[in-house]
Amino acid sequence: MKLATLKAGGRDGTLVVVSRDLSRCVAVPSIAGTLQAALDDWERLAPKLDAVSVGLNAGHLADAFAFDPAACASPLPRAYQWADGSAYINHVELVRKARGATLPPEFHTDPLMYQGGSDCFVGPCDDIIAVTEDWGIDLEAEVAVITGDVPMAASLECCAGAIRLIMLVNDVSLRNLIPAELAKGFGFLQSKPASAFSPVAVTPDELGDAWADGKVHLPLVVAINDTAFGCPNAGVDMTFNFPQLVAHVAKTRALAAGSIIGSGTVSNKQGDLWGSSIDNGGVGYCCLAELRMYETIEGGAAKTGFLKFGDRVRIHMADGQGRSIFGAIDQTVSRLP
């Protein structure tokens, strides 16, 4: 089953069931007006939504209409929780290597995660808005899950069973604000502006064999200004899978239905730590910072700049037959009016 949220209809938008090929959708006001409402009562409502999905995919629903990703909000336009991991340790190792630091051994057993702002997500085709390019605007292409209720101290099995939906995310980072903010010791706040999620969130069964071991085993495809930038496999080098990330959050507190847990920037190690751009035959990157780290390690300084006003970022994922699973995050960087 594939679900999306159209912007029309208020702060939480309007829930629609989307056809597998992303061409058609249908509103389901008699089942749930919003995705949060569906998640709040998932056990009862998911079978009803699934029945709609079956009918839609069979072409049987007369009230279906064309699905337009540009009309979408993020699947949860506002959420009660967004916690983002750094499950791809290569990304963390690289950032540290560029500044001459090594990776603490516990980073392989204790996930690095931060609590993000979840009150104002932007839509998948909305602009990335900033006051100035000087903030060092960067994309971070990731995979994320939406959970049901998770009790405190939940087991990995419980956390795995609580994963309701999967989607993509552009966790925009303001790189030039990060060093001073992290130096204060309390984590990210100003350096993590509004994230955008893929037009569509899907139940794990939609991924077939590509959903295994709590990971999505498919390339995450990133382009900047229509030039291929990255296609690392989200199932490769993911040190902590999604059940482990959920369990990390749940260690000391319960999670409410609708919590979004992210993977962190997808990053493949590819044998060594550098020289893996797509031009060089590698799988490229899911953020500019990583390319800049490679450049720093190789040449002593970063050559590539961060995003400029007018730059366009596209993030999507296709199945084995090249069909888009989630629709594309497709954002342009723009100045605050």
Add this chain to the structure above:
Amino acid sequence: MKLATLKAGGRDGTLVVVSRDLSRCVAVPSIAGTLQAALDDWERLAPKLDAVSVGLNAGHLADAFAFDPAACASPLPRAYQWADGSAYINHVELVRKARGATLPPEFHTDPLMYQGGSDCFVGPCDDIIAVTEDWGIDLEAEVAVITGDVPMAASLECCAGAIRLIMLVNDVSLRNLIPAELAKGFGFLQSKPASAFSPVAVTPDELGDAWADGKVHLPLVVAINDTAFGCPNAGVDMTFNFPQLVAHVAKTRALAAGSIIGSGTVSNKQGDLWGSSIDNGGVGYCCLAELRMYETIEGGAAKTGFLKFGDRVRIHMADGQGRSIFGAIDQTVSRLP
């Protein structure tokens, strides 16, 4: 106007208007079923809620009933944002002094804030639940505001005008998990379990002259196991006021209506940095960590332990005539069943 949320009625509970003396309340389903719904449409609904408040305080509402804080959820049982400052620099200075570190000068101009989890707040009279006392369970008594919508890069005036409601909070901290978590560099996650807020949230006008300069100029009263522990004035030594804290969050992103912004642990400097327990004639503390820091500075080691299962924490604030403004946070520490 005073507002509260009864637990009955679903995940977001049921909004009630509460009388000024906290004795009576009335549900307002024809205006707004939940506090979030009221905040989402505040300009239109607040006057209607205020009219109910006037009638209730005049004793004119036949459908009013006894107000029971124990039946309350936090005013927002789940929220889209909880960001907590450390506006009382004395608290930060003390923590640093105990470990031999000084306060960076920019801490006086750049607020220290963290993004907290907001999906699962507990009620004002609910237990503080933990798996083990070894986590180092501590209270943190604070003041918090709930905002309306705030645009990105909002001015201080705009942020001041967006403050809709004021309440108290117990921002529980797991002290023994903090050092390792902060050392990882991404801020608090496991070390900040579910917070609890006061039974009642009030509009700023309810505070009269005590709401001035974006601060609440009244003592915040804390007791542990019915023994007075702290009564520092929340209007004293607050380096950053609430409009400044809201503006800090809004620098790079908009805030959605219903965002909760906290003051951090209230702490008065009282001339020097130590010897200010209530027994010693001082105003005491709003967290055990602060007392332990005083003990460390004075005697080389902390003597007071953190909270134990069965311990009771009470936090409230009274007006100049001794009348409770927000009702009391009254929690007992208990082991996860």
